Amino acid sequence: MNKTDLRVVKTLAQIDRALLECLEQTPLQKLTVDQLCQQALINRSTFYKYYQDKYDLMDQYLARTLQEFRRQMDVAFVEASSQNIHSLVYQKNFERALQYLHKNKARYTLLWSGAINRPVFTEMVQVIHDNILEKLRSCGLQGTQERYVDLYAQMFASNTMTLVRWWFQYESEISMEEVQQIMVNNMKEGIFGAFRQTVDSAQKSPRK
Numbered sequence: 001m002n003k004t005d006l007r008v009v010k011t012l013a014q015i016d017r018a019l020l021e022c023l024e025q026t027p028l029q030k031l032t033v034d035q036l037c038q039q040a041l042i043n044r045s046t047f048y049k050y051y052q053d054k055y056d057l058m059d060q061y062l063a064r065t066l067q068e069f070r071r072q073m074d075v076a077f078v079e080a081s082s083q084n085i086h087s088l089v090y091q092k093n094f095e096r097a098l099q100y101l102h103k104n105k106a107r108y109t110l111l112w113s114g115a116i117n118r119p120v121f122t123e124m125v126q127v128i129h130d131n132i133l134e135k136l137r138s139c140g141l142q143g144t145q146e147r148y149v150d151l152y153a154q155m156f157a158s159n160t161m162t163l164v165r166w167w168f169q170y171e172s173e174i175s176m177e178e179v180q181q182i183m184v185n186n187m188k189e190g191i192f193g194a195f196r197q198t199v200d201s202a203q204k205s206p207r208k
Contacts, residue, residue, distance in 0.1 A: 012050065014040045016061055020107055023115045028058060058116060062123075065111070069124060072100045075131045077187065094180045098164075102176065105168050112165070121161060128157035159186060 018040035022031050033054055037047050051057040074093045101108070111120040132153040133146070160183070167179045185193075 011040075011042065011046065014042065015047065015050070015057065019057060019061060020110060023110055027114065028054065028116045058118075062111070062116075062118070062120065065107075066120075066123060066127060070127045070131065073097060073128050073131050075128070075135050078132055078135055091180070091184075094183055095176075098176050098180060101164055105171075109168055121165070125154075125157045125161045128160055129153045132156065159191065 015036065018036050022035055022039050026035065031054055033044060033047055036054065036057070037044055040047075047057075051060065074097060076093055108120075108124075129150075133150065136149055136153075137146075163179060163182060163186075167174050167176075
């Protein structure tokens with residue numbers, strides 16, 4: 001199968017779209033291949049040309065999604081100090097990451113729901129954690145250091161994805177710029193310091 005053939009690319013994209021559209025209405029467990037084919041406007045033989053069953057489709061789709069997510073999560077900021085975390089270079093990295101996440105909000109929110117019975121949100125946390133460790137290993141991290149960095153990488157990754165999910169929930173009230181500032185403050189001041197700063201600022205602001 002030549003996946004670079006434009007006809008194949010188009011067909012696979014149709015199947016991907018159909019999968020997400022169907023999952024908005026029906027959990028994967030109850031979804032049928034016939035429903036997928038009808039939504040994708042293809043026949044069953046075309047579907048089985050590329051996938052063994054709906055679970056194979058789901059696995060391959062998630063593998064591609066997580067691989068793309070991994071490429072987009074630039075963790076160069078782990079090399080920054082608290083003094084230069086405000087550097088334009090890191091600000092741009094955060095901005096690009098948030099723009100990418102926002103662009104994919106609909107499908108991520110769907111994949112985080114119970115529609116597929118797989119912890120995609122947790123897997124994304126692990127992707128960021130692994131990216132951080134890989135980055136630091138390339139800088140000479142080794143031995144005892146790695147145990148502590150593993151802990152903080154997990155904490156940072158969890159914090160980042162929790163922030164993103166919170167942003168998606170309150171997007172109408174929270175701007176991308178505010179989310180970016182929270183990320184910077186968390187790294188510069190620490191989570192508790194950033195929390196106190198946010199709360200104190202909110203208390204001083206007049207109620208709307």
